[in-house]
Amino acid sequence: MNEMPHILVVDDHREIRAAVTRYLEKNGMRATAAQDAAEMDAKLATGHFDLIVLDVMMPGEDGLSVCRRLSGEGGLPILMLTALGQETDRIVGLEIGADDYLPKPFNPRELLARIKAILRRSDRSEPLAGSLAGKKVRFAQWVLDSDRRVLIDGNGQETALTGADFKLLTVLLERARLVLSRDQLMDLTAGRRAAPLDRTIDNQISRLRRKIEKDPMQPRLIITVRNGGYSLAADVEVMNE
Amino acid sequence: MNEMPHILVVDDHREIRAAVTRYLEKNGMRATAAQDAAEMDAKLATGHFDLIVLDVMMPGEDGLSVCRRLSGEGGLPILMLTALGQETDRIVGLEIGADDYLPKPFNPRELLARIKAILRRSDRSEPLAGSLAGKKVRFAQWVLDSDRRVLIDGNGQETALTGADFKLLTVLLERARLVLSRDQLMDLTAGRRAAPLDRTIDNQISRLRRKIEKDPMQPRLIITVRNGGYSLAADVEVMNE
DNA sequence: AACAGTTGATACATTCTGCGACAAAACTCT
DNA sequence: AGAGTTTTGTCGCAGAATGTATCAACTGTT
Numbered sequence: 001m002n003e004m005p006h007i008l009v010v011d012d013h014r015e016i017r018a019a020v021t022r023y024l025e026k027n028g029m030r031a032t033a034a035q036d037a038a039e040m041d042a043k044l045a046t047g048h049f050d051l052i053v054l055d056v057m058m059p060g061e062d063g064l065s066v067c068r069r070l071s072g073e074g075g076l077p078i079l080m081l082t083a084l085g086q087e088t089d090r091i092v093g094l095e096i097g098a099d100d101y102l103p104k105p106f107n108p109r110e111l112l113a114r115i116k117a118i119l120r121r122s123d124r125s126e127p128l129a130g131s132l133a134g135k136k137v138r139f140a141q142w143v144l145d146s147d148r149r150v151l152i153d154g155n156g157q158e159t160a161l162t163g164a165d166f167k168l169l170t171v172l173l174e175r176a177r178l179v180l181s182r183d184q185l186m187d188l189t190a191g192r193r194a195a196p197l198d199r200t201i202d203n204q205i206s207r208l209r210r211k212i213e214k215d216p217m218q219p220r221l222i223i224t225v226r227n228g229g230y231s232l233a234a235d236v237e238v239m240n241e
Numbered sequence: 242m243n244e245m246p247h248i249l250v251v252d253d254h255r256e257i258r259a260a261v262t263r264y265l266e267k268n269g270m271r272a273t274a275a276q277d278a279a280e281m282d283a284k285l286a287t288g289h290f291d292l293i294v295l296d297v298m299m300p301g302e303d304g305l306s307v308c309r310r311l312s313g314e315g316g317l318p319i320l321m322l323t324a325l326g327q328e329t330d331r332i333v334g335l336e337i338g339a340d341d342y343l344p345k346p347f348n349p350r351e352l353l354a355r356i357k358a359i360l361r362r363s364d365r366s367e368p369l370a371g372s373l374a375g376k377k378v379r380f381a382q383w384v385l386d387s388d389r390r391v392l393i394d395g396n397g398q399e400t401a402l403t404g405a406d407f408k409l410l411t412v413l414l415e416r417a418r419l420v421l422s423r424d425q426l427m428d429l430t431a432g433r434r435a436a437p438l439d440r441t442i443d444n445q446i447s448r449l450r451r452k453i454e455k456d457p458m459q460p461r462l463i464i465t466v467r468n469g470g471y472s473l474a475a476d477v478e479v480m481n482e
Numbered sequence: 483a484a485c486a487g488t489t490g491a492t493a494c495a496t497t498c499t500g501c502g503a504c505a506a507a508a509c510t511c512t
Numbered sequence: 513a514g515a516g517t518t519t520t521g522t523c524g525c526a527g528a529a530t531g532t533a534t535c536a537a538c539t540g541t542t
Contacts, residue, residue, distance in 0.1 A: 095354050097361075100341065117340055121318070121359070162488060177374045178366040199530090200490055206532055207489090217531095220389050223369065226404040226498070226529065231369050233388040403498060440520090441500055447522055448499090458521095467508070467519065 005119050006030040006048060010040045010066075011055040011081065020053065023108045024115070037061035044076075051077045051118060053111070054098075064096060071097025077118045081106070132170055136239040139173060139232075140221055142212060143239070146170065151212065164189070165208050168201075172222065172232040181229040205230055244432050246360050247271040247289060251281045251307075252296040252322065261294065264349045265356075271434065278302035285317075286416065287425045289432050292318045292356060295339075308339050318359045322347070370411045377480040378414055380473075381462055383453060384480070385410065392453065405430070406449050413463065413473040422470040446471055 009020050012035055021031035032047070034040040037060055040052070052070070056063035067078055080101040099118050102111055137144045143152045149166045151159040161169065171188045172180070182201040186194040194201065209216045223231045250261045253276050262272035273288065275281040278301050281293070293311070297304035308319055321342040340359050343352055368374035370387040378385045384393045390407045392400040402410065412429045413421070423442040427435040435442065450457045464472045 095357075099358055099361075121340055164489065175366065177368045179369050180366055184366065198490090199492080199532095202530065203490070203532080206530095209531095223388075223390065224404070224530070225369055228369070228404075233375070235375065405499065438502095439500090440502080440522095443520065444500070444522075447520095450521095465520070 004028060004030050005050040005115075006032065007051050007053060007115065008032050008034060008040065008043055008049045009053045010034045010037070010058070010063075011053075012036060012058045013055075016055075020108070020111070024112070027112055029115075037066050040066070049076060051079065051115060053079050053081065053115070055081045057083060067098050068096045079111075079114060079118060132174060132238070137173055138237045138239055139176070140212075140234045141214075144169065144173065159211055161211065162207075164204050165211060168204050168208055169212070172230070173236050176232045176234060176236045179225045179228045179231045185229065201230075245269060245271050246291040246356075247273065247428070247432075248292050248294060248356065249273050249275060249281065249284055249288075249290045250294045251275045251278070251299070251304075252294075253277060253299045254296075257296075261349070261352070265353070268353055270356075278307050281307070287419070287421060288428050290317060292320065292359060294320050294322065294352070294356070296322045298324060312339070320352075320355060320359060370407075371415055373411055373415060373479070379478045379480055380414060380417070380475040381453075382455075385414065387411065400452050402452065403448075405445050406452060409445050409449055410453070413471070414477050417473045417475060417477040420466045420469045420472045426470065442471075 007024055007029055009017055009024075009031055011017050011020070011033075014035075017033040017035065021033050024031040032043055032049070034043050036058055043049075054063050054066060063080055067080065070076055070078060077099040078097065080098045082101050082103050099121075100114050102114060132144075132146050134147055137146065141154055144150075145152060146166075149161050149163075151161060153159070167189045168185065171185065180188070182198070183194050185201045186192060186198070189201075189204070205222060206216075209219050209222055213219050213221055221232060221234055223233045225231055248265055248270055250258055250265075250272055252258050252261070252274075255276075258274040258276065262274050265272040273284055273290070275284050277299055284290075295304050295307060304321055308321065311317055311319060318340045321339045323342050323344050341355050343355060370376075373385075373387045376387055378387065382394055385391075386393060387407075390402050390404075392402060394400070408430045409426065412426065421429070423439070424435050426442045427433060427439070430442075430445075446463060447457075450460050450463055454460045454462055462473060462475055464474045466472055
């Protein structure tokens with residue numbers, strides 16, 4: 001997490017919104033407030049957020065409904081605020097997809113600690129996502145020029161990459177040495193879920209290997225992990241401008 | 242998450258350990274218990290876990306200390322159990338690196354929901370070779386190149402390893418001279434529990450021996466411990482880059 | 483409209499792994 | 513020591529997973 005995390009606070013009480021946003025901003029975060037689900041949707045559509053603090057009890061669409069809706073689509077983490085003692089709500093919230101809840105009234109310091117705990121965790125899921133934009137990246141015997149989408153070898157020889165090649169390679173570079181399942185790769189490269197018996201990723205790996213491996217029959221860079229997926233076996237260095 | 246998640250329950254009260262593990266196992270998870278920090282460390286070294294449920298109050302090293310230690314290294318998610326009302330502990334726990342806490346006494350259904358919430362957002366990908374990822378490792382007459390998954394002998398001769406060979410060897414190298422049971426090996430290599438009469442590990446050991454032993458009929462590197470399992474009898478040295 | 487390039491699907495070849503079966507070895511007990 | 517029992521070693525095979533050639537659909541260009 002390089003920049004300040006951006007938190008969206010959704011609560012119908014003006015005082016709570018104000019207090020929470022002020023406290024978060026005093027502690028190294030950006031905070032934006034919304035007073036109901038409709039306003040939340042508007043803010044979400046036009047900005048980038050790292051986490052939503054969501055009140056369960058709201059006029060209009062309530063927190064549980066919002067939570068169900070959001071956790072279905074995006075993977076935006078949600079921290080729910082519940083009235084004290086409504087254990088049922090809390091459990092249902094967690095089961096529906098909230099990442100945490102906090103009973104009201106709450107200690108702002110605890111809210112902050114919980115937000116950080118969630119961010120720390122979800123941070124992992126997109127470690128360097130998009131961070132390669134415009135950079136040059138060195139790995140194994142190659143340098144990837146991510147502006148031009150071209151690979152350059154030690155002799156200055158260039159190899160062109162297609163869109164799919166480039167996207168897949170970028171995803172692997174950003175997660176070097178991690179084993180990524182076909183599902184994850186499909187999600188990360190194409191944003192869709194792999195159908196059963198879908199060989200798309202295998203095909204793309206095969207094509208990419210033909211371009212980047214010295215000997216595509218004995219791949220050294222992109223390793224197959226049976227029953228696991230694929231893994232990039234190389235150190236990755238983002239080059240200085 | 243393809244397989245059942247494996248939860249390590251650390252608590253000094255026998256009844257709580259028993260109740261929690263039983264409940265988790267009834268709900269589609271594997272659960273293993275440890276009664277204190279020392280036993281926890283032993284289990285961690287010889288098994289694969291996805292999350293730790295950790296009691297704060299324990300004889301010996303206490304939960305906060307454990308939490309600080311673990312969150313430094315591994316990144317294994319931690320859910321802390323705290324005595325009711327000790328808000329300070331809870332906040333400190335979260336700040337130290339716990340992913341969540343639950344005050345005792347707790348509703349088992351809520352514990353389950355929280356565990357699932359953490360697993361859902363942490364669903365982490367792991368490096369293929371654990372702590373050896375990307376390293377070269379010398380043992381006996383071999384050097385293992387863990388990027389390329391090949392063994393190199395003194396003459397530079399290479400021996401290819403299949404995925405299962407490599408995973409098993411990696412697990413053994415990381416735990417040289419420890420005796421690992423078939424169950425533990427199954428857990429560490431495949432993340433699943435060995436069925437009764439399961440000869441899978443024996444087979445893999447046999448195949449691996451054929452590749453790494455000078456005389457596979459008289460194994461010197463991978464030792465059989467009757468009624469115990471197998472053990473790697475060699476010094477292991479991670480080589481400098 | 484023809485074309486070149488790219489991508490996903492399908493089919494087939496190849497490799498890998500778990501399993502059952504049986505052999506061999508180790509251990510126990512008399 | 514010998515017979516019986518348990519544990520381990522490994523062979524062969526079938527099913528599953530993977531690699532990739534080929535083709536059809538699609539995109540954008542000329």
